[in-house]
Amino acid sequence: xxxxxxxxxxxxxxxxxxxxxxxxxxxxxxxxxxxxxxxxxxxxxxxxxxxxxxxxxxxxxxxxxxxxxxxxxxxxxxxxxxxxxxxxxxxxxxxxxxxxxxxxxxxxxxxxxxxxxxxxxxxxxxxxxxxxxxxxxxxxxxxxxxxxxxxxxxxxxxxxxxxxxxxxxxxxxxxxxxxxxxxxxxxxxxxxxxxxxxxxxxxxxxxxxxxxxxxxxxxxxxxxxxxxxxxxxxxxxxxxxxxxxxxxxxxxxxxxxxxxxxxxxxxxxxxxxxxxxxxxxxxxxxxxxxxxxxxxxxxxxxxxxxxxxxxxxxxxxxxxxxxxxxxxxxxxxxxxxxxxxxxxxxxxxxxxxxxxxxxxxxxxxxxxxxxxxxxxxxxxxxxxxxxxxxxxxxxxxxxxxxxxxxxxxxxxxxxxxxxxxxxxxxxxxxxxxxxxxxxxxxxxxxxxxxxxxxxxxxxxxxxxxxxxxxxxxxxxxxxxxxxxxxxxxxxxxxxxxxxxxxxxxxxxxxxxxxxxxxxxxxxxxxxxxxxxxxxxxxxx
Numbered sequence: 001x002x003x004x005x006x007x008x009x010x011x012x013x014x015x016x017x018x019x020x021x022x023x024x025x026x027x028x029x030x031x032x033x034x035x036x037x038x039x040x041x042x043x044x045x046x047x048x049x050x051x052x053x054x055x056x057x058x059x060x061x062x063x064x065x066x067x068x069x070x071x072x073x074x075x076x077x078x079x080x081x082x083x084x085x086x087x088x089x090x091x092x093x094x095x096x097x098x099x100x101x102x103x104x105x106x107x108x109x110x111x112x113x114x115x116x117x118x119x120x121x122x123x124x125x126x127x128x129x130x131x132x133x134x135x136x137x138x139x140x141x142x143x144x145x146x147x148x149x150x151x152x153x154x155x156x157x158x159x160x161x162x163x164x165x166x167x168x169x170x171x172x173x174x175x176x177x178x179x180x181x182x183x184x185x186x187x188x189x190x191x192x193x194x195x196x197x198x199x200x201x202x203x204x205x206x207x208x209x210x211x212x213x214x215x216x217x218x219x220x221x222x223x224x225x226x227x228x229x230x231x232x233x234x235x236x237x238x239x240x241x242x243x244x245x246x247x248x249x250x251x252x253x254x255x256x257x258x259x260x261x262x263x264x265x266x267x268x269x270x271x272x273x274x275x276x277x278x279x280x281x282x283x284x285x286x287x288x289x290x291x292x293x294x295x296x297x298x299x300x301x302x303x304x305x306x307x308x309x310x311x312x313x314x315x316x317x318x319x320x321x322x323x324x325x326x327x328x329x330x331x332x333x334x335x336x337x338x339x340x341x342x343x344x345x346x347x348x349x350x351x352x353x354x355x356x357x358x359x360x361x362x363x364x365x366x367x368x369x370x371x372x373x374x375x376x377x378x379x380x381x382x383x384x385x386x387x388x389x390x391x392x393x394x395x396x397x398x399x400x401x402x403x404x405x406x407x408x409x410x411x412x413x414x415x416x417x418x419x420x421x422x423x424x425x426x427x428x429x430x431x432x433x434x435x436x437x438x439x440x441x442x443x444x445x446x447x448x449x450x451x452x453x454x455x456x457x458x459x460x461x462x463x464x465x466x467x468x469x470x471x472x473x474x475x476x477x478x479x480x481x482x483x484x485x486x487x488x489x490x491x492x493x494x495x496x497x498x499x500x501x502x503x504x505x506x507x508x509x510x511x512x513x514x515x516x517x518x519x520x521x522x523x524x525x526x527x528x529x530x531x532x533x534x535x536x537x538x539x540x
Contacts, residue, residue, distance in 0.1 A: 001411050008360045009418055011168055012161070021422045023158035025074035025327065026081045026352070030342045031149035032101035032335070034066045035108045039466040041147070042066045042099050043117055049095040051496035054121040054130070055503070058088055058492065063134055063146035065117040068092070068101065074154070078348045085341050091489045093476035100473040103342075104465040105236045105334045106207040107147040116143040124503040125514040129289070132515075136288030136295045139278060140246070144211065148236050151335055151342050154307070155355045156327035157182075180257050180324040182359055183306055187254045187328060188366055189358035190304050191374045194332060195381040195392065196405055197354070200435050201347060202233025202382060203334040203446035206454060206461045222451075223459025231387040233447040234334050237303070238382045246272050246293045250300060251375070255365040257306065257325065261317050264300055267293040286511075290519060303332040303378070315521050330355070336446055337465060340472040349431035350412075357415045369396070386442045405439045 012018060034042035046053050046065050053061045058071045070088050075081040092101070102108045110116060118134045121127030137146055159179060165171075166178040173181075206228035207219075217240040219227035229235065252263035268290075275291040289295040297316050308319040308326040330351070335342040366374070373393045381401065384390055391398040409432060416428035438444045443452070450464070457463040481489065 001414060002362045005361045009414055013418055017164060018422045020158045020161040021419060022076060025076060025156045026078055027074045027154035028072045028081060028085055029152040030070045031062050032068050033108055033147060033149060034068055034099045035102045036099055039462060040109045041111060043115060047095055051493035052500035054127045055499040056492060056496035061119040063119060063137060065119050067147060078352060079345060082341060082345055087481055087485050089341060090476045090479055090481045093473060094480060100469055103337045103468040103472050105149050105204045107211060110144055110147060113143045122500055122504055124507050125511055128511055129518060132286040133289055133295055139288055149335055150236065151333040153330040153333060153351055154327055157359060176324040183325040183328055184254055184257055185363040186359040187304050187306060189361055189363045193408055194303055195377045196408055197332060198233050198237060198381045199385045200438055201333055201446060203336050203450055204234050204236040205229060205232040205447040205451055207235060208462050226459060226461040229383055231384040233385040234382040236334055237332050247301065251371060253366055253371060257320060261321055264297045264317060268297060289515060305329045337468045340475045346431040346434050349428050350435050353412050353415045353419055353428050357412045386445060386448060402439055409436050
């Protein structure tokens, strides 16, 4: 453990500071495909009984009309966050009728590409923009690839804690600048150590044989209807997942917020030859928002993102440039098929400790060589993380995954003790112990458990995932939402439908003009805001 981490933990352990640890916020965005009882993709529209996908705060869609996204409001307590996620799942279960949610990150049985419905958000300009963006994703990555599901974990530290730490260490600049630097520092460490999460929580080592994955990605035969990689932890996060050539060279260094914003602004304004060949319209219909490397900033498929809640009409990068980083979004987590919610409380407790460790530990700027090592360690772990004796790279030297993992967990242990002292229990230490067992016994990892469960189903990924999906559906159906929750959720449904109707009635102007104004925000306003920002000099 570094001297800096020791000092910071001792400072936060003081009576006047420790309570601030409970004031950070957590949130989950869980994706899941809607399927029928036979495990086939639902081709029905997003259920009106769940509200309007454009305006509902907690129930929306991602790429496909069938790819439901369940979003919790921010909570201080991790258990409260999962309780809210559970209530939302139970409400969804009641409203799905004969459909259910697929339990796994890798897709169910999909129709041909033309049969996968792209998410529809209505006829307002904002809704059409979201729809056209997804048309572009279908062109660039393929519809089947966009049906891979994940779980995003949102994490923040109390702003008062950052301010006290700034005063303690005499850090220069404004409070907003310091907070942003601390989150960017967290992200650098996450990219150094994030491979560990793929070993501990990766749960997609196999998939159905008929899934049309990325061409040239070689898989082995597990059974007549299933493919896999023998030591993989997460095919979802491998090269067969959310990847294409246009993004292959896009690697922000995360040494400061300036460089991150600059990299994405450049990519959003850099034409890409194969996208230019497609154009933005076909037979008068929009097929993608533009022909640049990225249509919008969210198309960059990073494993972790700095985030700031946006105001009406504001782009995500504009919000970051104007007001700094507010929280981070971890995007590399697979859906855990053994957990009805897609994630369990112990995993969340460990994530809280791990992310706080990444924020407080020393995090020097990354050079090109280390950036390359970080990418290669992550890629190797998702493809071969359970291989006996697997070696990773650290500072140019080869080190064992197991030895390095145990070393990191030992450093996270002190953070767990601090968090447990604040709560007066041992919840984080127990979560850490569970992860340590996975390092010591590879068969306890979710990826190994998936392969073992598939063997029990005769080697079939599809039968394994279908049985789990049915069991999860029964789990939620057996516990209807309370009358109070049902009333509140129904009110949100009706409010979202009314808000959508109002937006569509108030619509004016041409959609082409709306897109042009939107694109101008990417090419000009983000640069201007960054250049004028007090903590991002020299961005112009």
